[in-house]
Amino acid sequence: QILALPGVHAVFRRTGSPESSFYIEGPDQGELVVRLDKTGKHDTTALKHKLDQLLQKMDGVIGRVNEPTSEKLDESFSGLPALFGITLYGTDLDELYSAAAQVEATAHKLPGLANVVNNTKIPVDQISIRLAPDKLGLRRVNTKDAARAIRLAMQGATISEVVKDQKPVPIFLRFQSQFRKGIEDVRKIPIPVVDGGSIPLSQVADIRQSSGHPAIAHQHGLRSLTLTAEIDGNPLSVIHNLNTALAGLHFPPDIQIAYTGEYGQLIKTASQMFWVFLGSALLVYGIIALQLNNLLDPLVVLGKLPMDFMGAALALFVTRQSIDLTVFIGFITLIGVSTNNGIVVLTFARNFREQGMGAVEAIREATRVRTRPMILTQLTTLLALIPAALGLGDGPQLLQPLGIMLFGGLTASTLFTLSLLPTMYMATERWRKIIPSRTKKMA
Known part of the structure; x- marks a missing residue:
């Protein structure tokens, strides 16, 4: 039936996992790899929908349609073949399976959760x-x-x-x-x-x-059972609704629930990312201070970063994209690109002031001179991000959130560099007279 679908070139099957391999499926699980033809004229979203319909018609089979690259990355990050996992812990196996059935029924009713899979419910x-x-x-x-x-x-x-x-x-x-x-x-x-x-x-x-039961897993000294799902929408809103729904269920006292998968890793990583961003900001501050020979101008450049981040977050919110590890990496990338534009503008402003211009004339002329090169440079980058942001080509599920985030962040960075940066530069002018530049101190 899969071979009869348009755009499908071949289908490969694997059941279980060989020893000493990176596959994690048990002997009761299998995988079908669908290879598409080389014409490139196929709608992967429509094909995925048709494959989902085929799986739903098969009695006694629970399946998920995913992209190989995304699935392998999810397995590498979290050990699960999906972004989101709900893991239940307990001592009594029958109570665990009963609680998992309640969680599965509740998760199916929630908007924003898709492909909820409980591989352990089939005896x-x-x-x-x-x-x-x-x-x-x-x-x-x-x-x-x-x-x-x-x-x-x-x-x-x-x-x-x-x-x-x-x-x-x-x-x-x-x-x-x-x-x-x-x-x-x-x-x-x-x-x-x-x-x-x-x-x-x-x-x-x-x-x-x-x-x-098909499998009995243990984690942290307790028996465990994991349901997997995909988040379709704002993760924070989906998790809030799920927490509210699960709070209304009644479980035995020894049943514990935790969120696992890549989202679970994101929760652990979120606290660490604060220190990563702080370290990146301090490092960038030091580089800009050396570049501009000034201790105040780096604060002007870094001061507009929150607005750039808001542009990236707004793009993710409008397109209802989930936050994953690639998005965090994109935010760190945005720091470098955004500060680079600010450094160039302030470098030109410093050069104009050394030629005898006042603060207003210098920053105005620097902005005017850098407007066209900056817009053209950012425009070429944004055009290159369009295929990823639209989910075109191979691996859209992996690259689309990153492409959308960078598209929104770079657009905001360009606008705020040409508007907010000169305003902040002039607002700090009186402090610039109090804090001498590093060059003047050395002189």
Whole structure:
């Protein structure tokens, strides 16, 4: 069905995760990689919508449609294949699954949360083997030998190595697939006896087939269960609404809820970003002070940064883009670009004042001289950001918030450099007479 969709060139399938790989899916999970044709004439948003509809029609399957680059980055940052995760902690597994069902039903009703996925709610067939101590003693079977025989038959193990082409090749031993298909094959697993020979596993164990939980995870010493979702809109508003909705639910006392995924990392990073921005501002202040030989002009340049940040934040708010780690990186980038424009204008103003102009004439002439070069430079940058801001090309989900943030921030930076910066320069003129420049001090 996927191959029949327009724009699809090929589909690749992977079930589970191989050993020593960067994949995190368990044996009950899989991944379909859809390769699009090379024409580039396809609407990825429409294709994603059609794939979502196909998944919804499949009974017993829970799926998510995501872009490979974005998914791998999310997994690298947070260990989850989605931006947002709701993790429940507790001691009783049944209570955890009951609470997760309530959270999932609540999250589905909230606007701003999309693709809410609970991979653990579908039971899987299991075969439980419980060794009977009395039967083991009666049959003279060692518990360790019985466990090793079961593991070797069903899971397999590396028993030795051989050298081939000067490279060690492991010898892996396990029952063939036709001898481990069902519960009857498990009952026939030979278990070694201390006196020699073997007996079927059914003579020393209680073997039953049932449905159970697909996985049991532990974090911080507690059992855990994670639901994943995507935030579509303002993250702060969505989280506030989710907190309000979850506060109305009634959970057992030992159930704890935490937000994980990349958003959880953002919460931890937000406090650290304050010090990053502060360190960046101090570093930029020192560089500008050395460049302009003045301790006051750097404050003029840095003083308009909050307005530039407001322009970037407004662009994200209007387009309803979520905040992720790439946006934080974009804000740091904006500091460098914005201060560079201010440095150039104030450098020209200083040169004009050294030629005998007054403060008003110098800053006016510096702004006039730098207006066209600055607008043309910023215009070329903004034009280059349009494809990313519009979500065109490959990987729009990853690049679009960054493109929109930089587009709004650079636009605001250009406008405020040509308007607010001269005003702040003149407002600090009387202080400039009190605080002499570094050049005058050295003279």
